[in-house]
Amino acid sequence: MKHDKILIVDFGSQVTQLIARRVREEGVYSEIVPYQKAAEAYAAMRPKGIILSGGPASVHEEGAPLPPTSLYEAGVPILGICYGEQAMAHQLGGLVEGGHHREFGRAEVQVTDECLLVDGIWQVGEKYPVWMSHGDRVTRPPEGFKVVGTSPNAPIAIIADETRHFYGTQFHLEVMHTPHGALLLRNFVRKVAGCEGDWTMRTFKEEAIEKLRAQVGDGKVICGLSGGVDSAVAAVLLHEAIGNQLTCVFVDHGLLRRGEAKRVIAMFRGHYNIPLVHVNAREQFLAALDGVTDPEDKRKIIGKAFIDIFEEEAKKLGGAEFLAQGTLYPDVIESVSATGGPSVTIKSHHNVGGLPERMNMKLVEPLRELFKDEVRALGRELGLPDVFVGRHPFPGPGLAIRCPGEITAEKLEILRYADEIYIEEIRRAGLYDDIWQAFAVLLPVKTVGVMGDGRTYDYVVALRAVTSTDGMTADFYPFDMKFLGHAATRIINEVKGVNRVVYDVTSKPPGTIEWE
Ligand SMILES: Nc1ncnc2c1ncn2[C@@H]1O[C@H](COP(=O)(O)OP(=O)(O)OP(=O)(O)O)[C@@H](O)[C@H]1O
């Protein structure tokens, strides 16, 4: 079945991914491509509409990123947002000027004319809140366009060419701070581009199963199963597709939380009849990590050890041609970086980067088009119980990256205990599902305390809890102080070796969710 698609051309905006999410929420499949690949992607995808994202550049800069002009001749509707609007206006003969009217944050747009983009949502003559972030602005629309909305610092805030179906907004309609933005995007996707909105997790599932069968044939597949959401969903999807050609491999690397290995295996075996190999590799990992303190070194050592084990297990099965992974869309989007150069590596995720060159197995990645919340929806569609679907993410390198500095068996044991109490308290307070991810970190610092009139000199535990939708950005969770005080007291009283607890109030950016 062919679904309608929307192509999103990226010019490096911080919020390009939100455009894709909003479009998908309308039941329309969308993909993001860097502007350099727009023509190619258009030809391959045949989208029913194109959205040009915002971006940090100015159209007057030398070498400013511009969409290929062929897009304007393709006969499909185009929506330009912020820089995307400016680029379209500039290329089609309008005027864009920089100047002294920079506008960041909340603004008001007054609607001055009708058009399909605002149809049924905004009334002519009324004012509506929007979110702006720009220095340049369109000062003369190209021929064929009319001005539909105006704001104090962007007199031309919405433009429309209703013959060619080209629209542009100076404000960002993909962000929450433009309250009607999602509805305007729906108008573009449904009314202007005429998309059906039939891309649902049910159809995704059926098509993914077909594709998996075609890719794998009668080959054997190994799927690394972590107990996390992504690999559980990938495994169940694969099982529906290829049945007993699939074997799952759960690696206990000694960096799991307390009771996790048992829990994951019981949970999985209890619900599914999928062959599951449990590898105890605790000594192998801990030996490889002995004395290692650099976060990137830790990640690389762990990534390599995982592959070694998967390859070993494949051999034992008499050879498996495929390795299945729960790679998600944010891992594969190539965003245009603001500086024009390749973007820097913040962290090497253990399952991405470096993997393909070394692998003898081919990768099977059925979730690579999905965002995290979509994976959860797919999991529900596959009938996965809530204990899988609702779990907080847990990183593959596990407690190794929650134990800054050298990792020892003693430190891991302290961390496991503190983490267990913290999560238990979160569940007891009914907060688990409000929080996107929560965990404890054991700091490589000892501080002085007093307990039972005696002096202590023990470790510090940091607690972390964040809200997020996809882990790309996050905010710290605003616990009430009573909760924190209670959790801290329990940890200090019950965990030997800890005499101080702190709470991390850093958002992402500038922080990251994990500490390493
Ligand atoms: N202990 C493990 N044993 C086997 N495979 C693992 C293990 N930990 C991670 N993996 C593999 O690495 C992949 C990436 O891990 P990641 O943590 O991103 O996903 P997940 O664990 O499936 O889901 P979640 O993000 O919800 O934790 C997993 O999909 C899984 O294939």
Ligand SMILES: O=c1[nH]c(=O)c2[nH+]cn([C@@H]3O[C@H](COP(=O)(O)O)[C@@H](O)[C@H]3O)c2[nH]1
């Ligand atoms: O499977 C994984 N392998 C990794 O190497 C890895 N590093 C971070 N994470 C998880 O990714 C999300 C974002 O984390 P950061 O803000 O720390 O980058 C958070 O949910 C992290 O737990 C990982 N998951």
Ligand SMILES: NC(=O)CC[C@H](N)C(=O)O
């Ligand atoms: N957010 C944007 O797309 C900004 C566009 C352009 N860089 C400006 O400052 O006007």
Ligand SMILES: [Mg+2]
């Ligand atoms: Mg995980």
